[in-house]
Amino acid sequence: xxxxxxxxxxPYALDAIDDAEERRRFESHLAGCETCATELREFxxxxxxxxxxxxxxxxxxxxxxxxxxxxxxxxxxxxxxxxPRTQTPTQTGTSTQTGTPARTAQTxxxxxxxxxxxxxxxxxxAVAAGLAAAAxxxxxxxxxxxxxxxxRVERAEDANRAMASVLSAPDARSATGRAAGGGTxxxxxxxxxxxxxxxxxxxxxxxxxxxxxxxxIDAGGARSAGLLPDDRSRPVVAGTWRPSxxxxxxxxxxxxSARPTTTPLVLLTPA
Numbered sequence: 001x002x003x004x005x006x007x008x009x010x011p012y013a014l015d016a017i018d019d020a021e022e023r024r025r026f027e028s029h030l031a032g033c034e035t036c037a038t039e040l041r042e043f044x045x046x047x048x049x050x051x052x053x054x055x056x057x058x059x060x061x062x063x064x065x066x067x068x069x070x071x072x073x074x075x076x077x078x079x080x081x082x083x084p085r086t087q088t089p090t091q092t093g094t095s096t097q098t099g100t101p102a103r104t105a106q107t108x109x110x111x112x113x114x115x116x117x118x119x120x121x122x123x124x125x126a127v128a129a130g131l132a133a134a135a136x137x138x139x140x141x142x143x144x145x146x147x148x149x150x151x152r153v154e155r156a157e158d159a160n161r162a163m164a165s166v167l168s169a170p171d172a173r174s175a176t177g178r179a180a181g182g183g184t185x186x187x188x189x190x191x192x193x194x195x196x197x198x199x200x201x202x203x204x205x206x207x208x209x210x211x212x213x214x215x216x217i218d219a220g221g222a223r224s225a226g227l228l229p230d231d232r233s234r235p236v237v238a239g240t241w242r243p244s245x246x247x248x249x250x251x252x253x254x255x256x257s258a259r260p261t262t263t264p265l266v267l268l269t270p271a
Contacts, residue, residue, distance in 0.1 A: 008036075011168045014168045046167075166189070166193050172189070172190045173188070174189075179266040189270040194239065194240060196247065210252065212251060215250065215260055215264070222260050225238035226238060247267070248264035
């Protein structure tokens with residue numbers, strides 16, 4: 001429990017105050033503190049933007065693959081093989097299912113049972129071998145895709161935990177500014193977590209040879225904080241945040257630069 005109720009706006013916006021008494025105290029304080037009410041609205045708006053930014057649409061080809069594959073999915077279980085019916089001996093001398101010769105009523109001679117020729121089954125073995133090989137290939141591909149998907153999910157979960165840690169920090173501070181050329185940039189930073197969450201919206205598209213690069217800037221110079229992803233609506237987590245830092249964004253060659261080579265499009269100082 002903290003005695004500084006002003007520091008609880010961020011955790012309250014994320015519904016991260018577990019202590020019922022502390023939550024009640026902050027809500028009572030909130031009713032008479034316009035500063036905390038304003039800060040709470042800003043945190044809620046930023047949290048909503050970050051939540052929408054990390055939402056993922058299904059892959060564009062997923063619907064087509066499902067519709068194309070559904071025609072090969074069996075709707076009913078296979079029917080059991082029908083049992084051959086036993087033939088009844090007749091006066092004309094037909095045989096039973098067991099192949100036992102039948103006597104004719106008139107001559108007493110035996111009619112030979114009809115024997116079906118044995119056909120080779122090599123094609124069945126070839127088909128089975130082909131199916132087995134295809135199954136192994138599909139399994140290998142599926143395992144590879146599953147591993148890659150699991151790694152992607154783990155990276156996303158780590159990023160989400162890092163973002164939640166920053167947003168719920170008692171000392172989290174935010175700032176939003178317009179970038180030269182259009183678009184807005186929002187930063188939420190926490191000195192105690194040593195990180196900052198950066199989200200952007202409406203930045204102009206760049207050619208493939210250029211990229212947006214993040215910088216943490218203090219009196220000692222600029223430190224690279226990575227590149228904005230191609231999907232610039234997705235927030236990113238920048239590490240090694242210090243209370244004296246400002247956030248800057250520049251346009252750099254694809255792959256980034258060791259030092260800024262252009263004028264920052266925006267400079268933000270969380271307060």
